[in-house]
Amino acid sequence: MNTFVHPAGTAALPGATYTARRAGLWVFLGVITSLFMLFGAAYVMRMAMADWQPLRYVPWQLWLSTALLVSACVAWEVARRRAHQADGRRAGVAGCVLSVAFLGVQWWAWQAMIAMQYRVDGNPADSFFFMLTGLHGLHVIGGLLAAVLAGRALLRGGEAMGGLARYRLAGSIALCAQYWHYLLGLWLVLFALLFWVTPEFVQVVCEGVGLRPPQPR
Template structure:
């Protein structure tokens, strides 16, 4: 009889992650709608300056996402070799191949975590650059949204880092532990891909979406655009 996946099994974690990402997406969509609606107010001043640090942080987050993908693939390959351990004609080669995949996956995971920390540091650097340009939290509605949305995204990156570290610590060496780590690496890769897509959407919203663009889009789909007041 096949073993059913319990509440703490890989299947339950996958479903939980999908539900969590759906909730986070809904949250940011609500903030995005509020951002667009706020453009119609008379005190709206769009963000005209994009600090180069934000381009750097975008590249760093993309590298972190890629590193988690490498960790996922290495863990998947190592897990497959571990599974074939007993079927291997060379009893010594199976464990060595699995251990190599384990090490590669963990190194890629550590690199991804380091890059994520670098992303957060560069985001703080970008905040300093924006403040130096007199773009402050209470300066105008657009700047307030900038700090709110980028800060909220950064909190979700921090949460992902905590979960990744706890998962790495709980999955020690060994065949069964590596299978658990492989499942965790797959979840981390999916979450970091989500964080990257979310950040790209926020970047476009903050610096590319303008009141004129909103009006054109609304008119093209037959929706009444927000009116200035």
């Protein structure tokens, strides 16, 4: 039987099956990217409106949640590289636990923002913050559900699994690791967009590439 060998050097899945699943994940990531690009474009264009008030408060909880998501990605990468070993499966479980902690701290950050009078129904910048971070959180939840459904052996332990089952488990872990790396990259982009991208920055970038920046209204 032909098997796919991923960069870590371990067989992941019978080649055709793994390739199909990975292609499906890439398509899904493309859809997510398109969605967030549209929201990002709307965010930048909305900056030009007269009622726009940029976010000036960055709750410290967001730095903590970022660290948790980075740690989750590290755990998933360890799980991918050691998928056929017990510590690899434990790393996958750790990745899920850290991701749940990330969601909890994100909720905590929401409460901190609300306490500082940043509300969903407030300034448009506030609304974008809750919408974009909430949408990202939903994709983290989706990843957790997929990880549990596709890798139930992570929770049971895989010592008694046959060869094909081990390959399928390794393939699922590899796909989860890829998805979590994407979620981290997406979160870093959102963080920068929400707190560091200003109308002045947009104007400089647009002028630098020869585009007409959004005009204030």
